[in-house]
Amino acid sequence: MAQELVIDVYFDLICPWCLIGKRHLDRALAALAQIDPEVAVDVLWHSVQLLPDLPVQGRDFTEFYIQRKGSAQAVREGQERVKQAAVGAGAVVDFSRMARMPNTLQAHQLLAFASARQTTHQHAQLLERLLAAHFSRGEDLGERATLLVIAQDFDLPMAELNHWLESGMGKPMPLEVPGVPFFVFNHRVSLSGAQPPELLLSGMRQALEAPLALHA
Secondary structure: OOOEEEEEEEEOOOOHHHHHHHHHHHHHHHHHHHHOOOOEEEEEEEEOOOOOOOOOOOEEHHHHHHHHHOOHHHHHHHHHHHHHHHHHHOOOOOHHHOOEEOOOHHHHHHHHHHHOOOOHHHHHHHHHHHHHHHHOOOOOOOOHHHHHHHHHHOOOOHHHHHHHHHHOOOOOOOOOOOOOOEEEEOOOEEEEOOOOHHHHHHHHHHHHHOOOOEEO
16 A cells, blocks of 8 residues: 655745755655655645734835844845755745845735645645745735736636635634744654755655654
8 A cells, every 4th residue: 555645844935945945845755756656745835924023015125134134244145045055956046136025924825725726736836936926036925916916827716815815814823833944744753944855855754664753
């Protein structure tokens, strides 16, 4: 009988390490498929809003990070580390196109709305599109107009979506995880951070083999 592997991933759409972690996860899953193609994998994405107190309209991106990091030099150094990690992961992170640090509430609401109306493949594509909006396309995930255009591209019902957003449905629930990205394999093995594909693969194989919970 084929083994099952459930992967819970906790993420936010504005965290570059979540994008990098997703690319690492993709590589780890490809490696697992080669090693053991009989494993049935189900990836569950859990929204975490890292900055719920941001204004609805967001904040100027550069101003936000200078205040957060303390200086323009610290921001540049941090961004350089991210860019190097992104290149290694095959991810695109273009800080020059990020004008706003958005409030991601409605973007997460959109993902929740779509989850019941899309196939797993379609939902994965929507997630990729939202990540690209922030990290490579210079689009503001805090603007409803931006989200509606994206939703329309995926043939989601506009009237229902507008009502969903207005009513506050699909808001991320507070989650007690140490940070994002955070990966849990079969409720047994957990890994925090944008770990390399090899370590994620090791966690998957431990979860498939070990009867007891492990934490790394």
